[in-house]
Amino acid sequence: MADDPLSRSPADGVSEDQLFDRERHIRYLEMNYQILPSPYEGQEINHLTLAYFIISGLHILHALDRIDREDVINWVLSLQAHPKNEDDLNNGQFYGFHGSKSSQFDSVDNVVSVPNNSHLASTYCALAILKIVDYDFSLIDSSSISKSMKHLQQSDGSFMPIHTGAETDLRFVYCAAVISSLLDNWSGVDKEKAKNYILSCQSYDGGFGLIPGQESHGGATYCAVASLRLMGFIEDDLVSKCTSSCIIDVPLLLEWCLQRQAVDGGFQGRPNKISDTCYAFWIGGVLKILGANKFMNERTLREFLLTCQSKYGGFSKFPRQLPDLYHSYYGFTAFSMLQETGLNSLNIELGISTIHHTLI
Numbered sequence: 001m002a003d004d005p006l007s008r009s010p011a012d013g014v015s016e017d018q019l020f021d022r023e024r025h026i027r028y029l030e031m032n033y034q035i036l037p038s039p040y041e042g043q044e045i046n047h048l049t050l051a052y053f054i055i056s057g058l059h060i061l062h063a064l065d066r067i068d069r070e071d072v073i074n075w076v077l078s079l080q081a082h083p084k085n086e087d088d089l090n091n092g093q094f095y096g097f098h099g100s101k102s103s104q105f106d107s108v109d110n111v112v113s114v115p116n117n118s119h120l121a122s123t124y125c126a127l128a129i130l131k132i133v134d135y136d137f138s139l140i141d142s143s144s145i146s147k148s149m150k151h152l153q154q155s156d157g158s159f160m161p162i163h164t165g166a167e168t169d170l171r172f173v174y175c176a177a178v179i180s181s182l183l184d185n186w187s188g189v190d191k192e193k194a195k196n197y198i199l200s201c202q203s204y205d206g207g208f209g210l211i212p213g214q215e216s217h218g219g220a221t222y223c224a225v226a227s228l229r230l231m232g233f234i235e236d237d238l239v240s241k242c243t244s245s246c247i248i249d250v251p252l253l254l255e256w257c258l259q260r261q262a263v264d265g266g267f268q269g270r271p272n273k274i275s276d277t278c279y280a281f282w283i284g285g286v287l288k289i290l291g292a293n294k295f296m297n298e299r300t301l302r303e304f305l306l307t308c309q310s311k312y313g314g315f316s317k318f319p320r321q322l323p324d325l326y327h328s329y330y331g332f333t334a335f336s337m338l339q340e341t342g343l344n345s346l347n348i349e350l351g352i353s354t355i356h357h358t359l360i
C-alpha cells in the first residue's frame with residue numbers, strides 16, 4: 001500500500017495526532033452504518049439524517065464502496081410519501097420523505113385523512129443520499145414533491161418543514177432550495193419571496209439570524225448565503241467582484257465571519273462562544289462561497305480540528321470529547337475544504353461531495 005496516494009503514514013516524522021486519520025474515520029462510519037438505526041432509536045433526530053451523515057461522510061472519505069448501494073436506495077425510497085391521486089396534491093400536505101419508518105402512519109381503513117408527516121429536512125437528506133449513490137433522478141416523482149412543497153412556503157417567504165404547526169425559519173428555506181436544486185425543479189419555491197425573507201434576516205452586524213431580528217448565528221448565516229447562491233441571487237467569489245451592487249452587505253458579512261475564528265484556530269457559532277467543530281463548515285463554507293477562505297487561518301483551524309479528532313475515529317464538538325455523527329460529518333467537510341489529501345471535494349452549497357461514480 002506504500003504507493004496508495006490516499007494513505008498517509010506518521011512514519012515521516014509527523015506525530016499521529018497531527019494527521020487526519022482517514023482509515024479510522026472510515027471504520028467509525030462503517031460501524032455506524034452497520035448498526036443503524038437501532039442505537040439511535042430513542043433519539044429525536046431522524047434516521048435519514050443519520051444515514052446522510054454516514055453515507056455522505058463515506059463519500060467525502062472516498063470510501064463509498066463500504067455500503068450496499070441497492071440496499072440504501074431501496075431503504076430511502078421506502079420512506080417516500082406518495083399522494084393517492086392528483087387531488088391529494090392540493091390538500092396542503094407535503095409529499096416528500098419521512099424521517100424514519102416510525103413516522104409513517106398506516107392510514108388504511110382510516111376514514112379521516114391522516115397527516116403523512118414527511119419533512120423538508122428528511123427530504124433534503126433522502127435526495128442528497130440518492131444523488132451521492134448516483135440514483136437516476138428521472139425515476140423520482142419530482143413534480144409531487146415540488147407541487148406539494150409550494151404549500152409549505154409562508155406569505156413572508158419562509159418555509160414550514162411539515163404541513164402544519166411547526167416553526168418557520170431560514171433552515172427550511174435552505175432545505176427547499178437544496179431540494180429544488182437537486183430535483184432541478186424550482187416550481188415549489190417563490191424565489192423572490194424567499195430572497196426577501198433571507199435578506200430580512202441579515203443583522204446589523206453582518207451575520208444572519210434564523211428569523212428576522214434574531215442574533216446572528218453561524219448555521220443561519222450558512223443557510224442564508226448557500227440559499228442565495230443556489231437560487232442564483234449571488235455569484236461565487238463575491239469578495240473579488242464589485243460588492244456595492246450586491247443584494248447583501250458583503251463587507252460586513254465578511255467581517256462577521258472572520259471574527260468568528262477564535263484564538264485557538266476554531267470557529268465559534270456566535271460571539272463569546274467557544275470553538276466548535278461544526279462551525280468550521282458552517283462559517284468556513286460561507287467564506288469559501290464568498291471567495292474569502294484565503295483570509296482565514298487554515299493552519300490554526302486544522303490544528304484545532306485535530307484536537308477534536310477522536311482516537312476511535314470521528315470528531316467531537318469540543319476538543320478531547322467523544323465523537324458524534326453530526327460533528328464527525330462537519331469535521332470531514334471541513335477537512336475537504338482544507339484540501340486534505342485523499343478526500344473528495346465538496347459542493348459547499350449542497351453540503352455534499354461533488355464527485356460521482358467513485359465507488360472504487
Ligand SMILES: [Zn+2]
Pocket residue numbers: 276277278279317327
Ligand atoms: Zn457544533
